[in-house]
Amino acid sequence: MLPDKMEAIMFQVTEATGCPFDRTYLLKEERRFDIRDFGAGVEQSPVVNTSAINNAIQAASAEGGTVVIPEGSFRVYTIRLLSGVNLYLSPGSVLSAARTDITQSYELQLGEGGNYDEPEVNLYVGLQDHGHTYFANSLIYGADIRDVMIYGPGLLDGSSLNDQGELEQILMGGDPHEPIRRSEPGHQGEWFGNKAIALVRCENVAFCDFSILAGGHFAIITTCVKNMHVEHILVDTNRDAFDVDCCENVTIVHSTFNSLTDDAIVLKASYGGGIFMPLRNVLIEDCTVSGYDIGSVYAKTYTQDKLIATDRCGPTARVKLGTESTCGYDLVTVRRVRFKRSRGFALEAVDGADLSNIIFEDSTMEDVSSSPIFIKAGDRGRFPVTGNSTGEDFIPAGDEEPNVRLDQRHWVLPAKEPYQVYPARRYLPSYNRTRKVSADGSSCFNIVDPEQPLRLNPANVHEENGRWYAVCYDELTKKYVPDYSKELQESELPLYANANGSGHIAYVHDIIIRNITVKNADPRYPIELMGLMGSRIKNVSITNLKVEYRGSLSLEHAVEQRQLNTNWEYAQYGGQKRSVQSLPWLVNTFFLKNEGLLPRVEWNPEAGVWKDAPFNVPELPEVYPEPSNWGILPAYGLYARHVDNLYLDNIELRYLTEDTRYPIVLDDVVHGSLQNISVDHAEGVEEVVLVKNRCKRPAGLEYVTDYPYEQTAVVDVTIASELSVTTVEVTAPAPGTPKDRLYPYETVAIPENGYSLPVETGEYPLPQTVFRPFFAFIPEQSARVGEQLSFPVIARQPAYEVSAHETDGKIYNETSSVKDPVVRGIAEPMILTAGALPEGACFDTASFVPGQACMFSWTPAADAVRDEPYLAAFIADDGIIPVKLEVSIKVTG
Template sequence: MSVFNKAVLFVCFFLFTITVFAQKAKEPSNSFYNVKTFGAKGDGQQLDNTAINKAIDACAKAGGGTVYLPAGTYLSGSIHLKSNINLMLDAGAVILGAKAESHVYDPSEPFPDTAYQDGGHTYFHNSLIWGENLTNVSITGRGKIDGGGLTSLDNEHLGDPTGGSIGTGDKAIAIKLSNNILIRDVTIFHGGHFAILLTGCDLVTMDNLTIDTNRDGIDIDCCANTIVSNCRVNSPHDDAICPKSSYALNKPFITENLIITNCQVSGFVEGTLLNGKRIPAKAGWSNGRIKFGTESNGGFRNCVVSNCTFRNCNGLALEEADGGIMDNIIVSNLTMIDVSHYPIYVTLGKRNRGPKGTTKMGTVRNIYISNVSVTGADSLSGIQITGTPGYPIENVKLQNITIQYNGGGTKEQGLKPFPELEKGYPEPFLLGPNPAYGLFARHINGLQLDNISFTTIKKEERRQLFAAMLMA
């Protein structure tokens, strides 16, 4: 064969190879499932949850992969997550929760045992996106989940004691008894009672989320080995990031090995985080904070909160009220501006909501809080650290904390007897103005204070510090 013929043959082979690779590049990957291939329109008019679920089923049947939502608005009822699935919302893609009257949310599952937890923690299937007993599942992408018609109430308040069988949904994302979970980059707006509820899960990562919602942002209930990082959570009418350990699994289950870091929480009017207006909402029962509890049957252990900002919301709350343990909680590097009700609240109560005869008094010990800067703190209460008579909080250290209070407290408030929490709901505003504007500590064994500074804007007639029964 001549050199010319060899050259021609080589060129033909090269062009053939390029053509084959080009054709293969056009072919869809066996692990990539576009929901539009399964009938989704993404026009905001057609209900697309059936098509999305078909894509998820096909992907799971094939062994797993990515279920892809391109740009568009996907009107949906309940979407069912499955193992080994990455639900990917591309930039411009919106999953929009259908209205309640559409009756397209799954009915709530039965809960045959006594519920010692709120309805929102009892039922999971009445959600926009949910999964149970899964492994290796993720929700990712630069798209948005808009709760749309999700209700912000426990469904029993809507006249449905079974918690959702009337067809309403009250959670944007609910995942139960699952492991190896990733939720990253998505935006959630108007998430209902919970934007994200995880219960009984292990190995969880939530990163770079933007949540602007009407009630709880992220609830981490009975979970282990969880990281929440780089998230912005605005929740003007409830808690922003809320670890819990309820009785939803029909037994006490501790939440442990938890890291919350580099996050922003706030209490602006819903929607004004996303549109940039940042309009302060009026403080109600609770708003925008990081709170451990109130459901706390199992308790909390080995938890870290670091490098977080609070804006126009309640302060940090560590609440153990239902018989669990709170042990080894490390908090550092917080900044707070315009804080309602209190800047820091640590309490041990004895509500003890759980089966009679088995729910014992809880414990709180080894709490370390350092490097906190607060401006514009509410005059209602300073830092509160309160145990229960006969059950002191043990070993608390506060270090490098600077708080500027609004002030304005009266001498009468400072002299008024301050009620014990006992079995009451653990919120400072329910107990009224505190007799100390700076720090109030009662029923505590081992309190260390190092470099603590309090100032006030208005004249303050209450005492700065009140510390009683520092020895058990």
Template sequence: MKAPCQFLLCFVLALLFTRASAQTGAAGFFNVKAYGAKGNGKVLDNQAIDRAITACAKSGGGTVYLPAGNYLCGSIHLKSNINLFIDAGATITGAPAALNAYDQAEPFTDTAYQDGGHTYFHNSLIWGEHLENVSITGRGRIDGGGLTSKDKEHMGDPTGGSIGTGDKAIAIKLSKNILIRDVTIFHGGHFAILLTGCNMVTLDNLTIDTNRDGIDIDCCINTVVSNCRVNSPNDDAICPKSSYALNRPFITENLSIVNCQVSGFKEGTLLDGTMVPAKAGWSNGRIKFGTESNGGFRNCVVSNCTFRSCNGLALEDVDGGIMENIIVSNITMMDINHYPIYVTLGRRNRGPKSTTRMGHVNNILISNILVTGADAMSGIQITGTPGYPVRNIKIQNISVQYKGGGTKEQGEKQFPELERGYPEPFLLGVNPAYGLFIRHAKDVALDHITFSTLKPDNRPAIVASDVDGLEIDHFKIPDVKGIKQLRTDKVTNLKIDNSPFVKE
């Protein structure tokens, strides 16, 4: 019996050592309850979590552990070399504004050429700056609770003012080697996740069901967003940007968005599984590059993604940056509001006059896209600006089912230029082409494209204006009696093959 007793004693000692390690921070493991966190959802726990983070960082790094419980919190301050691990059954809940538990928004020392959400970071639930090797992981949840979701720009003031108490769920700035994985974010405030000026970022297996933007990737390089589900009925789901928040143009490049799902269901209905479509407003649920684009976008891939009950894909370069070497492939879309695909070069040029020049859009490949239930308001739009065409655009293997129902009068109207306006198609009204509108472009290739309509549409399938170099091959569209399916104006070097209903 001696050996079993010795085994039992060793087991008990090992268990006690493990528990002591969890409580005291031995072996790089820091349980927030050892630092005063209650996890009862009634008292503020952010200071206790901060104590655990500070102890972890001082010891050289490790894991800050949140066991199951509800942690009511104001601002939590990240530090380098820590993994904030939110375990299954644990929730960080954003405190109500009345508790004054969030940090004040920091001063912004220059003119803000971007909205308040991109200007201020400290008034967030979880934030950090100038960090290295930071992770937020675990199967737990971040519930924004009392986080705010409006800024002055969206209330009519474009000056980018401070947006108040408790702004974002996670905000990380000027940091590198960032990992956010497995967590769920509900009601994330202005942005559920905002990354600005970061390098080597991985966002993986996240579930976000929120009231404004889901993920904003601003002025970041070497970023991978993978296997994420993002529902955002009132704004964009995944939104790369390159704003002037760093007081200079800074490009977003080497970005991959793969195997993700975006949607515009009513907030909370992704998480509860009912997936109730929200009414389409300004924007909802899409993947959008821009609008902030002072630096621009380069070497970016969007692949193997689904869109559901939301706006379509948008590539918007309007603030003087570049947009080049962009590949979009293997996308399915269902019940799409406003438009399925939107590529535009505008001249809003929001930035200092001394540094802001006209941008350019070049080398875009969009392929293998299947769309059903697309809005009758607008088809695919590819537009530059007078004197500044978008260049080398190729669209291939695209099938779009439109709702149809457009009138002949709508097809004959003159479509307004974007120029310096906000780049949102619905602001320009119904498009004269139900399928594809191209203006101010050079070297556009359309290959193996099929359009269909649920109801007859009396607008042209294609309207092209001020285009030099337009190749159309294997273009399949319905034949509508009395409607010319291709309308052109100032189109040179036009080549049409294997497209019986597409005629000049």
């Protein structure tokens, strides 16, 4: 259908219709099986309860029926769903994850006599993350079943209170180790539960009314499920809330998903189900996604003491298509979704399959911690490819016969039965990123070695009589043989290091975004539309969009790409246990690495000096697709690169404090229009920048020496006459490109090459609009006449409250031995004041220190009784953007 009032846009996007049924289709109320009749009880051991519930499911499966979990808490291990069986969670019922013995993994745990089901064998391990590969080690698990529903107002609880009253994760956020061989179960001798619900290759499924608390790596993961209806569920969890992976015909409505540390509703297209099944026809309506502290949404306290996710970007909690995208996506409609304290809306196709027919509309975002809209075509290339070996080691030993990939060798499948066959259809180079550099003398990172940038892979070429040929896969012999029809020049050999089973880069097209309002967005990340040379994003319409950024950054930040980190302490899960995070105030090195960390400058050979080049943004086609992976961009509002047919109409881009970067930057955009655009911009800063580039190479070939350069420009884009426009030209290849005959000048701006930052990193000011002051949550208060009401008011200020403690370096399964260098915080704290207070109330701020309590007190008089509550107002002002808290107080006689 064509969107209203957009007749000029010459592309169509079909709306998703979702699941063909609602919950009534799967109801089975006539036969009910109470788990207590099979031996379950709140005082029973987890082993007994697990056996009892699984026996009840077996009985119900014989004739079809509903297994009832009554009121009470039942500690269990894996519950195995079967076809034709519903699971009803009664009011007050809890299925609580039981502990298992964990002695050798990243978290230790003392068990309760049992374990979750062993992670199954999956021959296609490594083509996706571990959590997408194995499903059996879950609280509720079903494989190859149909006609099932989990419903009712009860709770699935993956957490437990320890002796100190702190909430601990029982369902883990990380994964067991990958197996040594593909033909082995998914662990290396020890495993544990890490998902609340996992369904794979199922049909006709419904989830209704229940809640999940602390659901592990995936609170819900459904892979290769056809026909799924979801409504009125609440998920408040430690990592992904709901993964819809390679599913077809899905409806998700009237539900809430809270996940600070990972995505909220995430649509994926992995190979975890062992079949090539694109995600298709998904409808999401009237939902809320948020990134508050785990457990606080379920408890209705909405605390926000933890500032960033484990990946060091802000709270995640978004709606995303990606990152797993091996099988592709088509036909997704997302409307009337409320984003709160989350990263925004993301479309990511990076593994060789396409993304198309997307509608995102009528939604609001508040406190956005990353790019409000992120559209990315990338070439990570995690796609199966058949190798030239029959070995089944997950990661082959280095001394084995050379295989078709030098990098990510776990994407290579053995050339034998029963593995599916994906012959190599495309190749890319392998780079030697072995040169360690530092731009500021403090933080170090690796870039491509300019002396030997490329690695050769003899497995993918054939030499005969001094001539070189490509190879091709022979189905009969299951081997790669010389392709004498394709002779190669010796200079081409480095281009054949990594084979890919997909013949093209992922193609992203046909996207409509309309009627979106964004407030209080992170100033670092504009809307990003990131295509590639060789895979341009095509047909994007964005209309009726209002975005408010916090602002206060500059082109200097976009040039220097500084690492500014401070340590932050917070209370873990609302208890007393303190944890430490490393806050990245500018670039985040969890994502941005290698050449992306170099200053964006160019060598001026005439003057013999470095000059700023903030528009020379590296392509980085192979990286994980996160907005922060391109650092600080030269646009604060919208940055679009390698896009065909971009239509922007009725767009407002605002900032709360002045940002001296450009509102809109277009780089290699061809065809489209910018109409009815209203933007804030600093004095002397044009509203739109058009980028010309003389030195572009196809995606993946950026650092291949002597490979021809192409020129790109903005072409045939109609821009409203009232907008001020400037054109800039990039005359050098991306930073870190090795010198060659085509560009003989230095591209690595480091002190050894005569480049220096004007201010040392340790003295550089923190951009205080990135991590803002905030108040600790205060619930609604009740006061009685003549009785004193008192409560603490705590205002926190990340720029001032810099911890002397370091992080532990743990990221789920891994521990990093290298910690990012840290800088000092600001010297002067913010000011805390009271706004409107009830008559006679007191609020003492004389000794205010950020992070410490100031007491409010009030003894209401008899005449204070009234129907409507009082609102006590408190203001934290750091001189940049004041933050206000209002506390409701109800007075009774």
